[in-house]
Amino acid sequence: MQKTELALRPEEAASEEIIKKHLAANIGVRVDDITGFSIKKRSIDGRSRHVVIRLQTEVFVNEKYSIPEIKLRALQNVTNAAPVYIAGCGPAGLFAAIRLIELGLKPIILERGKDVKSRRRDLAVINKQGVVNPESNYCFGEGGAGTYSDGKLYTRSGKRGNIDRILETFVQFGADPIILADAHPHIGTNKLPQIITAMREEIIRCGGEIHFDTKLKGVTLSSTGITGIYINGSTSISENQYIKCSSLILATGHSARDVFQLLHEHKILIESKPFALGVRIEHPQNIIDQIQYHCADRGAYLPPASYSQVHQAGNKGVYSFCMCPGGIIAPAATN
Numbered sequence: 001m002q003k004t005e006l007a008l009r010p011e012e013a014a015s016e017e018i019i020k021k022h023l024a025a026n027i028g029v030r031v032d033d034i035t036g037f038s039i040k041k042r043s044i045d046g047r048s049r050h051v052v053i054r055l056q057t058e059v060f061v062n063e064k065y066s067i068p069e070i071k072l073r074a075l076q077n078v079t080n081a082a083p084v085y086i087a088g089c090g091p092a093g094l095f096a097a098i099r100l101i102e103l104g105l106k107p108i109i110l111e112r113g114k115d116v117k118s119r120r121r122d123l124a125v126i127n128k129q130g131v132v133n134p135e136s137n138y139c140f141g142e143g144g145a146g147t148y149s150d151g152k153l154y155t156r157s158g159k160r161g162n163i164d165r166i167l168e169t170f171v172q173f174g175a176d177p178i179i180l181a182d183a184h185p186h187i188g189t190n191k192l193p194q195i196i197t198a199m200r201e202e203i204i205r206c207g208g209e210i211h212f213d214t215k216l217k218g219v220t221l222s223s224t225g226i227t228g229i230y231i232n233g234s235t236s237i238s239e240n241q242y243i244k245c246s247s248l249i250l251a252t253g254h255s256a257r258d259v260f261q262l263l264h265e266h267k268i269l270i271e272s273k274p275f276a277l278g279v280r281i282e283h284p285q286n287i288i289d290q291i292q293y294h295c296a297d298r299g300a301y302l303p304p305a306s307y308s309q310v311h312q313a314g315n316k317g318v319y320s321f322c323m324c325p326g327g328i329i330a331p332a333a334t335n
Contacts, residue, residue: 123138135215
């Protein structure tokens with residue numbers, strides 16, 4: 001096995017056969033001698049007049065090619081294990097549930113919104129009629145606000161745990177393995193709902209529970225911690241039911257303002273994060289493409305281009321955030 005790097009035109013990088021020919025020439029072997037290759041890193045380089053795709057590869061020459069193994073999460077059956085309640089079925093809630101199963105605990109997710117399939121009807125009403133269901137919308141429901149986004153998986157932060165572990169989990173549940181190699185990985189709007197559904201089905205198969213149309217309405221506390229929760233509405237849990245519980249994970253997202261009010265009423269302290277003021281800027285996508293790719297039309301082999309800017313003004317940092325190339329503005333109201 002040999003490691004080598006290629007710089008190819010976008011149309012060349014889209015063809016495995018062409019990549020293979022370039023690899024053979026690069027390491028000085030016949031094309032037939034290459035039994036397989038894997039892409040370890042893939043990025044777009046637009047620094048020169050002609051844009052190239054840079055590929056870092058591992059090439060197998062005259063030996064059996066082994067497909068790189070994904071580290072699958074080993075999930076056990078937790079049907080009879082100690083329960084931990086989770087409020088919210090967005091990314092935080094889903095990944096918390098999977099981690100609890102790994103640790104031998106039973107996750108019980110309470111989600112005020114609907115499952116992925118049922119949410120679509122409420123989103124159609126928002127888009128066509130401007131009518132918002134306060135419990136089922138772009139923010140609330142299975143998968144959270146990200147379910148109907150493009151699923152961009154890029155972060156500037158390297159201090160919050162193993163990012164590769166998150167990407168591998170998405171691949172385990174159906175994402176394209178290329179996200180493990182891309183410099184700016186994204187799953188794609190068309191694949192996200194199926195991946196979210198697969199995660200839910202695995203949580204249930206392992207003995208966890210997910211209750212949709214079920215809203216956290218209250219908590220009871222003692223001097224040592226939480227003692228129970230009140231929930232409202234569901235087909236599987238009776239309305240205004242009180243449940244004893246000693247462990248609750250709040251994965252409700254920033255749009256669930258009623259939860260912040262609930263915490264305030266119980267004098268539960270919330271740690272503040274640094275404040276950042278955001279301003280939305282919109283550009284026609286073709287302008288950004290022309291600037292970044294140095295051409296009138298990016299063609300079929302390049303994705304919508306993005307950019308970022310960073311500046312220090314005195315002792316404060318100013319930076320662009322959450323570039324959404326080729327995106328639309330979603331009506332993400334919750335009331």
